[in-house]
Amino acid sequence: MRTLLVRVAAGLTLALISPLVLANGWNMPIGVTALSREIHSLHMTIFWICVAIGVVVFGVMFYSLFRYRRSKGAEAANFHEHTGVEVLWTAVPLLILVAMAVPATATLKNMYDVSDAEIDVMVTGQQWRWRYEYLGEDIAFTSNMSTPREQISGEAEKTENYLLEVDEPLVLPVDTKVRLLLTADDVIHSWWVPELAVKQDAIPGFVNENWVRIEEPGIYRGQCTELCGMDHGFMPVVVEALEKDEYEAWLAERKEAAEQEAMGVDREWELAELMERGEQVYGSICASCHQADGSGSPPAFPALAGNTDMLDDVEWHIDTIINGVSGSAMPAFRSTLNPVEIAAVATYERNAWGNDAGDTVQPSEIVELLEE
Amino acid sequence: MWSVIKSVLAAFFGVQRDQQRREDFEHGKPVSFIIVGIAMAMLLVALVALIATLAAG
């Protein structure tokens, strides 16, 4: 009888635990950095300690319940205290906690050691996108979710990386220590990539630090993990790790594109060019609130199609984009968008969806406004 | 005095013998436990801070 019980208990325990250990996706990922492996092994060590404690505690409890049951004539003991036992059951957990705290503290110290980083990237959370700025490289861009709205509303088939894909990922080289400086513009966000073992709050007014040293090229996906408003679920994180030489090539390409854009500021733009560019910017930045067809979601997000306040007063329109509207959900885009993008999106909003202002907003005008 | 310290230490640890507890309630004054308790709490904080500094250093 007793061997049968032991077997049943052991079988049940294994059945409960094995999927946790074996099944991919249920457990914490091992990840692709030395630190993520360290965190994973720490997690497994503590997990097994907890399993052992659980087996012992519940084993003793169930054994006692069964062995000393009333139908077999067991009688309750009636003593008040036992200092020896009480000291023992206080001291043993204390020792176990200290034994777990020693490796945990060592790992924590390692996580906070951002010294000797070769690349610094500023990560800024915004409602509802991430902005990456390569410090000292003059490269900055926003990373917007690229999952089509039709997939979210169920009008189209959901694809493999549903809600986990962006227009421009954070590109990093492998085998290089990268320091991440995390902050936010509006509310608290959190930058999380499980495979990199980074989950760090991005808080307005604070700069938190973390670091990664990715060992395998690849694409690693994560999400914002601090409830940050309406589109909290729609601001994924995608990190693309490249070989060092590929990263250098990417960097050079980005710099050239930034230079071209800077040159574009001085010249006169055609309406059609601005409309084309503006449609892209609108789709990735504005459409989540004001809708792709400009209909908005009044009263929080006013309609832009047929909006006479906006069409009759171009200065107010541009000022709203650059500086936002305080006390409303409209953020300031002066640091998120460059002058060409601001001019293009303003022109687009004035001439799309039946709006027929017919005027263009030139990038050079925006440059002047930004310098004021 | 020694018996007060011993009782405060037992309280820190969370385990007290029944016999000691009875004696405390018969002979002890509350104010002495409060003063010794506060002093030893400060001592504990200082000790933990010292250990943390040593470990970090």
Ligand SMILES: [Cu+2]
């Ligand atoms: Cu967020």
